[in-house]
Amino acid sequence: MVDDKNKGTPLSEEELQELVASSDSGARSPAGEVGLFLAAVAVIWSLFQVVLASPVANYVLPGDVINNSRQIHLAFAIFLAFTAYPALRTSPRHHIPVQDWVMAIAGAGIAMYGYIFYQKIVDAGGLADNSDKWFALAGLVLLFEAARRALGPAMAIIATIFLAYVFFGSSGWVPEVIRWKGASLQKAMSHMWITSEGVFGIALGVSTKFVFLFVLFGALLDKAGAGNYFIKMAFGALGHLRGGPAKAAVVGSAATGLISGSSIANVVTTGTFTIPLMKRVGFSSEKAGAVEVASSVNGQIMPPVMGAAAFLMVEYVGISYVDVIRHAFLPAAISYMALVYIVHLEAVKSNMPTLGSRVVSLGKTIGGMAAFFAGFAALCYGVKFPVGWVVALVPEGAGWVLAALIFTAYAALLWLAAQTADLEPDDPNAPDVELPVVGEIYKSGLYFLLPIVVLVYFLMIEQKSPGLSAFWATALLFVILLTQRPLKAMFRGQSETADAFRAGVADLVQGLIDGARNMIGIGLATATAGVIVGTVTLTGVGQVMADLVEFLSGGNLIIMLVMVGLLSLVLGMGLPTTANYIVVSSLMAGVVVELGAQSGLIVPLIAVHLFVFYFGIMADVTPPVGLASFAAAAVSGGDAIRTGFTAFFYSLRTVALPFVFIFNTDLLLIDVTWAQGILVAVVASVAILVFTAGTMGWFLTRSRLYESVALVLVSFVLFRPDFFMDRIQPPFERVAPAALEQALDRAHPGAELRVVVSGPDFDTGEIKETTLLLAVEGEGAGAERLDGFGLLLMEEGDAVKMDEPMFGSPFSEALSSFDFYGDDPVVLKSVKAPADQLPKEILFVPALALLGLIAYLQSARARQEKGVPA
Template sequence: MTTTSSFRQVLADKIMFVATIAAIILSAFQIWQGITAELSAPIFRPIHLSWVLVLVFLVKPLVHINKHPRLYLPARLIDITFAGLTMWAVLRVIQFDYDDISFLLDGLSSADQLAGVIIIALLLEATRRTVGLVMVAIALFFLGYALFGDVLPDVVASKGFSVEEIIRFHIFSTNGVFGAPLAIAAGVVFIFVLFGAFLQVSGAGQFFIDGAFSVAGKYRGGPAKASVIASAALGSISGSAIANTVTTGALTIPMMKKLGYKPEQAAGIEAAASTGGQIMPPVMGAGAFVMAQFTGIPYSEILLVSIAPAILYFGCTLLYVHLMACKLGLQGMDTVEKLSVVLKQGWHFLVPLIFITTLLLMSYSPVLVGVAGCAAILTAAMCRKHSRLTFRVFLQGMKEGALLALPISVACATAGIVVGVVGQTGIGLQFTQFLIALSGGHLWSVLGLIAIAAVILGMGLPVTAAYIVLSIMAVPALTDLGLGLLTAHMIVFWLSQTSNVTPPIALAAFAGAGIANASPMKSAVQAFKLAQGFFLIPIMMAFSGLIYSGDNISGFVFAIITTIGLILAFAGSIEGRLINPLSLIERGILFMLAGSIIFTDSWIRMVGVAIIAAIVLFNIRPKSSKLAISND
């Protein structure tokens, strides 16, 4: 028995060693392709996906050795078989002769059809292991619609496609599995995830956290405010709200609890702040790069128009954090490191971020910018003795970058199936018509339906996948109702983030609850309240011109002022205080003013903002001023 157990452990260690080598080589391959662009899309994308799938089968075993030791060996044999089948099937795709168009007339060979079926089946299995069953179910639903659309009622019917036609479209073309979502994941997103991994292993991540505490730690509720600031800095690069919650939350959540925040409040604050990192320039997670691909709008333009809404979101979150601290009577931290000391130790880590932001604004290729960013962070780390990297740490960064990218690539490849079916069957137009009919043609009603759909999709999908699925179905409805293409995509992109902080399944909040030892559901409720900006700001994008189009600067400034008024009105009505406690009458007035700001004409908004400003000024009473500012 002991010999068998030892053999299992040795086998597990050997497989993980092979996986580590494969992950490092994958990162090197991605950097090489990013610099040279040597391989064409029909070759590069299948190679990337096969590498990813093989790694998933190696690092995400069918059966874990500690849970079912007796089943581990046969299960590992299945995993290795899956890896071998993946390489064989993808080799068929790479060797496929696209110049010989006879396959369009005669169809694919039996071997090619089998290879296509294997790729789809193994992709769905890898999706189950890394993302979950919900996304698998969605992909199967759309594949079923493509197969049997001709037998459905006329209102949702489509031409039924054969297995050969589906395989040809989704596998042996740059549509479907190897379409735009995977192109973004395999190119831009992978490189920036690698950049984020290098930031972490070099110590830059800790520098940003230390800097946030230096800036905000001494003020009322300091650790919570530092959490928001650190998450704004790190979340834009990490690519995952959950990863950011775990990374920064491991430090900030215990400190918030020690200061006096309730455990569910600490978890909710970290979840709301970490989720906000996904909409904060310069990187904004993976979804913004997908948006650039879908819209054809340069990433530099998306970056610029995202700055003001992102700042408004974090301002909203900081406001709620401050109001919480006031209600609990919390103070700041007794001792914090001086900002000058922190900057002296880590100022060189700012250079790579400034560098990549400048290159992105100059409209350089995002892939090359990501490669340059990786080189910049490594160079910056090596310039100072205390942050100098060993070769072992460098390899650790290469490994971590590849492993962090696995679920993103798998999710995007599976989302490509959904995108492909929509394009192949034309169901997107029918969905748009259905959405408009259900809403009665009212923009506010369509926004509500999209928000509900975003929360539901997000319960089982990563944010990027949820955005991809939702955008191809919902954006046409928004543009049909008069919104610009970029505004429509930005609204859907923001609403796609909400599932991380919205009950009943709020994954970022649940991750924070695990660290805080708090109730997951109570933590999700707190995160939902703190992340109100994810709902309020998209509404203002739709109704007030918060996405700057370059031709109405006064309207854009007024939209910012109006949004600030809306945030203050909602916060005051919900929390029952601004600078000082509010009466029930004042809270009711603020709530009604918030509604008038959202749905009415400009002159009424002006009046509403003026009344809100008056309430804020009246709320600053001299007799309470000392209490209000004693810790700020």
């Protein structure tokens, strides 16, 4: 607890909305004709993006518009940034100064430069001429200023530093370790603005193609009333349990996190209701705010959107969207599970009262929620069967038949919703809190699940592109927003259908405006981060970073990962999640993979990207910046710094999980069967709950120090059984390098051999090492398998020298940094073949036995504390 003098006064609803607007969608809302004009621009941007993602885009949009959609996307973002975000705190909020109009128009015009002068740039081979370079430089200056307004100064400052490095990297004051030859203004501007290597690179392309549609989908779903419905359902299911408001806050924030890309908006949206109720049952202002912060920020790691990072990972890692979701799902799910358990332990430790008089069974609640999610998953999967029948029966008109069936289902669910009153937000400060009854309210919003089912079906079952999937889900939301009010009025026998339709149109327009304004920051973040990515590709600083990190970490992989995590955290203090992920993954993902290989650890690229992403989102929690913590403190009236540190403590599992899945990729469901995946999910769930109990100092009763240590040890064994098994029975046996062919001949399909290659670095000439993973597939002799890997070996005495791998062979890129033509040869240093090893899962038995012993000791002590005979 903190002293009252350190606490603030909770902000009013109007002040809270101003807080969200100033950080997410722009604090300036001019009235009159100017306000209508800006609203029209936002609506046009949203409609343009919807058409661009639609199947008819190639028919209704000119080819040059589609080819230059990134430029148009950025033009809208820059224009709205200068008109929606004031330059300074003292700048006017209700009208737009002339200079802002000038910068808005100029910025949008220069963003469109590549579209307007497309043919000229193509004829020049993508190289900037004298006039191009000055326009490009002006565009960068305006982009940085727009980013400063929308995202804060950190993004613009970091991008400026990287751009300065491009120009002045050869200067004497630049440390020699990162010095490079520098670039002319013309070359730099070509790279950063004219080509697709910099501002208009992959990140802005992802923002244009995918992210906008998902942000718009969330804005429309929230405008339809789904956010309030999810919160009501969470409170109906969990609000009456001990610590129920906090548990409901976690589940409600997880649900709204699916439709909100902003942790700050999530905190304010759900926190205005959850935080007062948490305080009411005994949570301090700081703890109530911290629960809301931890659950809201974790909404960024929940598939399918993941704060837009999921779509960037598709491009950067080179795997499908479905694979990204599969790898990211389990860590996110168990992280939320742990947060619910944290809240439960806080409530039990403080013996908090329950809200209301209704008695609710925890077992029935958990069973009901599990049944709901299982049913929802089964529905998403099962839809493919009737869809298949319709396509088989009427292949030509299947689309129209399916649309009619969806509308019929929607009308039926809407009729069901019309039988109950519309849900209104509750007052958490009312003298008597009547929490909703799930059995009475669930019918009022079942139709909100339809667009989510459509989205999941197209993404996961049909495996369509994220943009097309979001388009169909968004199109259904257009129908819902336009028709839900008039149809409900009609089903209820009311006569105000015309007024209801007008209200629906107003909801749709406002949703389009909200979606566009919520995208300003993301569009600018991805564009500005493109400057940093462009610097990495132009200067080769990525390799320098690898050398620097290796030097600072002494080659120790754990120290290197801690450094990368801290870098993500520090950068994230000033950058939004998306930009932070782009920057750190561009700089560090390759470094972790390369140095991991040098240390003998083969780290999948997706694991590294998720590692960086998890630490990046923690910056929204961590003081001194921690914007989500400040937002929660504004709602609760608590101390912002104390709230932030408490939220960081609650988020310890979000810090620990990345280290786990770097070393145990089973947690990311990489190369596991269905049966193994189920076992991993069950064991990981137990492990995260045990870890939570160990760090919270409470299991069945208050834990003694040695019990807390033992619980953390148990969780470590459950998460990393291979750590101990590898010390009991080494997983590999050493093979002479000259015997590699024979080892491959003996290897069974599915076996993995590890080969350490040593040789001179192409750039520095220094001897370095890397580890290759030879995954044996199919039957064949050792020589055939060796040829399949493209490795060219030559035995000279005891040494096995390597020639440069054939171009396009599996390891040609991995070995491209070695100098195969220098004085020192590249050699095969060591070979490790799989050894017979007991299943690592056998260590679950002693770990669970120790857990059972702790449970027995604590249950006996708990009975004594209650005065019950043992």
